[in-house]
Amino acid sequence: MKAFVTGSTGMLGINLIRQLTAQGHEVKALVRSKQKGNKLLGDTGAEMIVGDMEQVEEWATSLQGCDTLFHTAAYFRETFAPGAHWPQLERINVTNTVRLFEEASLSGVGKIIHTSSNATIRKREDGTPSNESDVMSPGEALNDYGRSKVIGDQRIAVFSGQLGVPVVTMKPSWMIGPWDAAPTSGGKLVLDYMNRRLPGFIADSGIDVVDPRDVAEAMIISAERITESDSFILSAHHVSQRQLMEVLEEATGIPAPRLQLPKRLLLAAAWAAERYAAATGKTLSLSVNGIRSITNKKRTSAAKAESVLGIHFRPLIETIRDTVNWYKAR
Numbered sequence: 503m504k505a506f507v508t509g510s511t512g513m514l515g516i517n518l519i520r521q522l523t524a525q526g527h528e529v530k531a532l533v534r535s536k537q538k539g540n541k542l543l544g545d546t547g548a549e550m551i552v553g554d555m556e557q558v559e560e561w562a563t564s565l566q567g568c569d570t571l572f573h574t575a576a577y578f579r580e581t582f583a584p585g586a587h588w589p590q591l592e593r594i595n596v597t598n599t600v601r602l603f604e605e606a607s608l609s610g611v612g613k614i615i616h617t618s619s620n621a622t623i624r625k626r627e628d629g630t631p632s633n634e635s636d637v638m639s640p641g642e643a644l645n646d647y648g649r650s651k652v653i654g655d656q657r658i659a660v661f662s663g664q665l666g667v668p669v670v671t672m673k674p675s676w677m678i679g680p681w682d683a684a685p686t687s688g689g690k691l692v693l694d695y696m697n698r699r700l701p702g703f704i705a706d707s708g709i710d711v712v713d714p715r716d717v718a719e720a721m722i723i724s725a726e727r728i729t730e731s732d733s734f735i736l737s738a739h740h741v742s743q744r745q746l747m748e749v750l751e752e753a754t755g756i757p758a759p760r761l762q763l764p765k766r767l768l769l770a771a772a773w774a775a776e777r778y779a780a781a782t783g784k785t786l787s788l789s790v791n792g793i794r795s796i797t798n799k800k801r802t803s804a805a806k807a808e809s810v811l812g813i814h815f816r817p818l819i820e821t822i823r824d825t826v827n828w829y830k831a832r
């Protein structure tokens with residue numbers, strides 16, 4: 503396959519490009535910085551295309567000759583304070599994503615593998631795992647980022663229907679894994695743990711986790727086998743924060759914090775931290791949205807991906823160990 507990958511210097515993009523090139527596929531990799539691209543992908547043989555999702559038309563001709571577009575770039579952090587980032591979220595995750603897909607279709611790209619999120623999936627109040635049919639309406643999203651993904655998916659469905667290009671949409675849960683250079687919130691948690699910066703845990707919590715390498719594998723299988731527009735939830739393990747800490751303890755040898763932190767206290771601290779961050783321009787790990795996500799206890803089922811794509815998710819200890827080792831090596 504001749505693949506065009508966006509978000510190539512992100513956690514998912516790097517893992518995807520590494521798998522694609524290892525399997526002998528040709529890759530054009532969209533990067534915002536060639537220097538960053540060379541540092542993270544220099545050994546893969548991927549062709550670097552410099553461009554920004556802010557100006558799709560500037561680099562869209564590079565899509566020519568590619569048969570598959572893998573779109574992983576997004577304006578994305580769960581920690582965005584309400585309202586503050588909506589214009590960028592709307593522009594990158596909705597308007598310009600559809601613009602990119604239109605350009606891809608005009609350039610002869612025959613299939614699009616898109617990255618949405620399980621943040622677009624509604625929680626079932628009876629506690630059973632939600633599936634691909636439990637799609638949220640925009641008003642139900644937990645935060646602005648989730649809302650942009652819900653609206654993006656709706657617009658993409660219209661695009662795909664009109665232009666006849668199949669779009670296979672991946673809906674990963676919280677990704678933790680190697681090559682998280684940014685780092686995203688998953689990598690931040692692992693780094694904070696390694697640096698003994700976590701004072702305690704929230705007992706009443708639960709979140710789905712998946713390894714980006716398993717998501718990347720599902721994307722490649724989808725590109726090879728799925729011929730119609732479809733969507734797949736990719737979530738491997740449902741864990742409480744305490745269980746996650748126990749796995750981190752096993753992987754690092756650092757004792758897990760024993761202190762239970764009340765959710766209300768943390769929400770108040772996060773609210774204050776967000777005000778501080780807004781005033782100083784600093785980025786903090788603590789956020790109201792982050793706490794809401796980890797205490798939401800939504801379960802999503804990847805049964806469809808397992809049966810249709812044949813995906814097997816790796817054990818959580820392998821994910822955490824490899825992530826810890828990746829950070830240690832750097």
Ligand SMILES: NC(=O)c1ccc[n+]([C@@H]2O[C@H](COP(=O)([O-])OP(=O)(O)OC[C@H]3O[C@@H](n4cnc5c(N)ncnc54)[C@H](OP(=O)(O)O)[C@@H]3O)[C@@H](O)[C@H]2O)c1
Nearest residue numbers: 509511512513514534554555574575576617619674676677
């Ligand atoms: N991480 C998760 O827990 C999670 C869960 C569900 C879904 N997702 C989705 O998975 C996808 C990949 O996320 P990730 O975890 O790999 O995050 P990431 O490491 O932050 O990667 C995001 C990528 O998007 C690129 N990007 C952002 N704005 C851009 C712009 N204006 N133009 C071009 N590229 C731009 C970034 O480029 P730079 O490297 O230049 O910054 C980066 O390569 C996203 O669509 C995200 O919404 C993530």
